[in-house]
Amino acid sequence: MTKMIRNEFSLKEDDHPRRRVVELIHSMKAKPPQNEDRPVSLKSLAEYLGLSPATVSIVVNDAPGAKSIPLKTRERVLEGARKFNFKPNFLARSLRMRQSFTIGVVVPEFSEGYFTMVMNGLEEHLLQAGYLHFVVSHQGRPDLIDGYPRLLTERAVDGFILVNTQLHELVDVPVVSISGHKKMRGVTNVMLDHDHSAMLALQHLYELGHRDIAFMKGQPHALDSESRWESIRLLAEQIGIRMRPELCVHIRTNSWSPELGYPVVRDLLASHRDFSAIFCFNDIAAIGAIRAIVDAGLRCPEDISVVGFDDITSAAFHTPSLTTIRQPLRRMGEMAAQLLLKRIQNPKEAYPDTVMFEPELMVRESTASVSRKLASKKPKSS
DSSP states (O other): OHHHHHHHHTTTTTTHHHHHHHHHHHHHHOOOOOOOOSOOOOOOHHHHTSSOHHHHHHTTOOOGGGGGGGGHHHHHHHHHHTTTOOOHHHHHHHHTTTTEEEEEESSSSOOOHHHHHHHHHHHHHHTTOOOEEEEEOTTTHHHHHHHHHHHHHTTTSEEEEESSSOSSSSSOOOOEEEEEOOOOOOEEEEOHHHHHHHHHHHHHHTTTTOOOOOEEETTTOOOHHHHHHHHHHHHHHHTOOOOOOOGGOOOOOOOGGGGGGGGHHHHHHOOOOOOOOEEEESSSHHHHHHHHHTTTTOOOTTTTTEEEEEEOGGGGSSOOEEEEEEEEEEHHHHHHHHHHHHHHOOOOOOOOOOEEEEEEEEETTTTTOHHHHHHHOOOOOO
8 A cells, every 4th residue: 555655646746747637537537426326435536536545545534644645635635525425434444453443531520620621631632633532430439440441441442541540450452541650561650740749839838937737638539649648748747847637637528529628627627726728639629628718717828828739720710819739731631642542553662651740839829928927917006
């Protein structure tokens, strides 16, 4: 097939006189491939256009070699396909290439925030590459976490992208995991540097004068939870911040709304108010924490500073705007899709076990210095 394509375009220029004559002769001899009884075939369309079936196939399927074909030829092929309502035989293409051109994506949930931003990057890259994807959410249920990969494998997906989800059994297709935190044969992990993330947040609070800080740990099934907590614990000690057990709260609910952080901070404030800042598990929980602070008759950041994690779209537009650790979530989604398709298309090439992304501290209105807090509490002179 490669040889045929090279021979056909040896002239390089579509407007070469000899080329135009050949095409004119072909168009005079070929009959329009219209047939009311059956769809137009690739072969008949190619004959009508005076091109090889391989060339027409490459153009209409937008195959990797399509851009090497002269623009005028591509336009002529697409115009002919539109004119005769030609549809590529996707099933035949799948059988020939032994691919379904579908990807299985497994996520915990579909709410606004972390997963939406990851999916935006992931979906855009897959669509541009001509792949469809099945997205399923397990809501933290063990039976679905184990069952969905089996169901999607039975539907012949070419690979998996797991978002904050771990495989418990090996599968026979390539897998890329975002925030999976588990080394497993056949799996590429796309991760954030949590040690650097903890350092950025803790240094920021320490430099503002905060020493009594509350810490919020994520849900048990959230895969970032344990890794992030361990990073915070180790680096807090290095910086000189004591993690007081009574100021450490754990999220237990499976909510994906600001309700996630509201009850744990409400209950904490009911028994302890001797802390000046709280480092939340994520932005959604941080927004709930700010509401709990306000409902307790306090102010953010004047009384309690709040730091989130992720930098979801709404973080910059909340009141007060949220100081947070930014994960490049869209880029992580794009990278996961890129790595997976590369592994599918080049199965014999070596692939990385881990791809690490760096975080960024976004300083906004929800954090303030301790000296500023003390100044705000002083009575005004008469």
